[in-house]
Amino acid sequence: MENMEKNLLETIADIRGFMPGSAFNLRKNGEGVERHSTEHVKISAKTDKPGIDIRIDANTVGESIHIPVILTESGIKDVVYNDFYIGENCDVEIIAGCGIHNDGCDTSQHDGIHTFHIGKNAKIVYSEKHVGEGNGSGERILNPTTVIHMEEGSYAKMDMSQIKGVDSTMRKTEANLGPKAKLVINEKLMTHGKQKAYSDVTVNLNGEDSVVQIVSRSVGKDTSVQVFHPIAVGNNKSRAHIQCDSIIMDEAKISSIPEIAANHVDAQIVHEAAIGKINNDQLIKLQTFGLSDEEAEKVIVEGFLK
Amino acid sequence: MENMEKNLLETIADIRGFMPGSAFNLRKNGEGVERHSTEHVKISAKTDKPGIDIRIDANTVGESIHIPVILTESGIKDVVYNDFYIGENCDVEIIAGCGIHNDGCDTSQHDGIHTFHIGKNAKIVYSEKHVGEGNGSGERILNPTTVIHMEEGSYAKMDMSQIKGVDSTMRKTEANLGPKAKLVINEKLMTHGKQKAYSDVTVNLNGEDSVVQIVSRSVGKDTSVQVFHPIAVGNNKSRAHIQCDSIIMDEAKISSIPEIAANHVDAQIVHEAAIGKINNDQLIKLQTFGLSDEEAEKVIVEGFLK
Structure with missing residues (x-):
């Protein structure tokens, strides 16, 4: 090799x-x-x-x-x-x-x-x-599709990350949870240049006492575009927590379109999303330690996606 | 009269x-x-x-x-x-x-x-x-469309509520904010029986330092259906905060599909949504004061939509 x-x-x-x-x-x-x-x-x-x-x-x-x-x-x-x-x-x-x-x-x-x-x-x-x-000038394209069927009492932790250099990605994830199943999804995504990233995640909480937690963190640089579309559907007594945080830089565009649906009185679904630029106080603090603008940004972005 | x-x-x-x-x-x-x-x-x-x-x-x-x-x-x-x-x-x-x-x-x-x-x-x-x-058995239908154009430095507080008895509603709200404009939307909605309620809100933050705050609270009873679709688009240095909280009861179905889009590095957009049933501790507390199940629920629902 x-x-x-x-x-x-x-x-x-x-x-x-x-x-x-x-x-x-x-x-x-x-x-x-x-x-x-x-x-x-x-x-x-x-x-x-x-x-x-x-x-x-x-x-x-x-x-x-x-x-x-x-x-x-x-x-x-x-x-x-x-x-x-x-x-x-x-x-x-x-x-x-x-x-x-x-x-x-x-x-x-x-x-x-x-x-x-x-x-x-x-x-x-x-x-x-x-x-x-x-x-090379040729594009690098990655389109992962992930389908997850979870039986009673099963547990899955899915760490999915796109580090860098992927020009275009269309990520599709679908999960169907049985009774007492627990799914944890940690998604991390960084785009730069003219890259495009789409991520659709659908979780169907079908079983009683099923639980899902989705944490999505992303950084969009340059003129890149990101669109997130996580969906949690509570069809039974269940809990879902979706959290999407994005750092926007340069001329990037980021959209977050979470969808939470409660089809059962005992479905408890929470969603939080935030898009914003790097905290200025953090930048200044790192710069007083002697880091350049670029170095300080790098430290913050890496910490955020860690 | x-x-x-x-x-x-x-x-x-x-x-x-x-x-x-x-x-x-x-x-x-x-x-x-x-x-x-x-x-x-x-x-x-x-x-x-x-x-x-x-x-x-x-x-x-x-x-x-x-x-x-x-x-x-x-x-x-x-x-x-x-x-x-x-x-x-x-x-x-x-x-x-x-x-x-x-x-x-x-x-x-x-x-x-x-x-x-x-x-x-x-x-x-x-x-x-x-x-x-x-x-009467005839339906009561209300479809309000609200379009808001806000010039520099203007302020609007919109309190929009659907109290009860509306069988079907399709609510559309669109706002375009100029520089330093501030919009506050408080939406309150209660559905019961077989009622259906759809609410689409789109806010375009076009002007520098424009701000929007949307607070949506709803209660879905019986077999009613509610769908919320608030959209905040930051096209300039701007801030948006969307909060959707829903109480689900009986056989109701509630969906919340917020969309936040940052098209500018200085757009700061936050969204929070939660769907769940009435807090059981609150119910029990009110029942110890001698309230019936129904009375306790009424107090909580009214407090939530106040």
Whole structure:
């Protein structure tokens, strides 16, 4: 593996290659190039369309599954379907992520459609980092779709971030929660240049005592455009808390269109959103420590997205 | 005037008839039935369509203008255009409101389209109460449209409430704020039975240092449906605060879809929304004072919408 590829893997998945003993699937330029299963985590290629099935046995605890995707050739359009079947009582970590290194003039695009079937009382922590890099004029496009079905008493924490360098993204997330299911979504997004980012999140609280918490933080720089559209629908006794905070800089435009719907008398739904520029007092304080305008902004933005 | 009509007037406009010395226009069952101007407030019938022009001289201070509408016959569909021209430096109060008393089996409907032109540094307090009553099976429908143009330094406080008995309402409000203009909207809405209420509010913060504050409070009972869609668009250095709180009861359904858009780096926009049922501790406290379930709920709902 080239050094550039190892660096990309490190950025998106905190690894520099396959980790012995753990389940792993690396997809590169539209093809599976390395795959390892373990006793309780079986990864197999789909036969009807591009992508993999990840089947995790019931009661599997403590395993980490890495399924990174990298695109290093210019002009590739990759569509992949990954289905996760997580057995009852599991407690596992899944690390996805996609890095595009585009040095060419053609568009490189990855559309990952992830579907999670989370069994009764299972617990997952999922992280997904998206990044674009390279010196080519070709666009870097990432359109992730995430569908989450949660059975009774299951728990999912989804950390989804787009770090930088992604020219256009259309993020779609849909979750259906059973009784006592709890979903936590942390979304982090930074756009710069002429980038565009759209994020639609729909959470259906179908089961009694289901809970969702969505925290979305974003920074829009230069002339970039961001549109957030989170929807929480309380169809049963349930709780939802959505919080969207955005820092607007330069000539950026940011919209937030949350939708909360209570279809049940015991649905309790709260939403908060704020868009504003960097706090001036914070800037001045950092500047008195000797930081330049740019350095101070960098510290604040990184702290905000941490 | 019949007693029923006087009672309706009192409910919607806190008066029981014409108040001598003040500007007044009463519209009843689709026709203007009484009209009075004052030296500085001229009310005249439109010649091209139903409705009135209300012209208030610059520097007019302390006047109250009452323009109530009542529908007491079943089966009337009334559309009316009222245009307000408020001169510079005015400080006036405008009391609108519409009451429908429908004892028949046909639909009674009033669509009031109000357009405000608020001059430089002028200040208005506007209140509009909507109510439906009567024992007929005919529907009571109220579709108010309010358009507000605010010049530099102007101030408007709009108290808009729908008390009860309105079967269907489609409320549209649009405001365009000039430099240093400040708009405060207080919306209160109660629905019961099979009622439906939709409220769209769009505020364009076009001028530098313009400010809007929207507070919407609603209670949905029985099988009623409410949908709120407030939009604040910051096109300049500006501030917006939107707050929507709803109490859901019985089999009601309530949706809140606020939209905040920052198109300028110095636009500061905050939104908060919450939907939930009546606080149980409050209910229990009132019940220990000897109130029945129903009485306790009534006290809480009235306090919330006060």
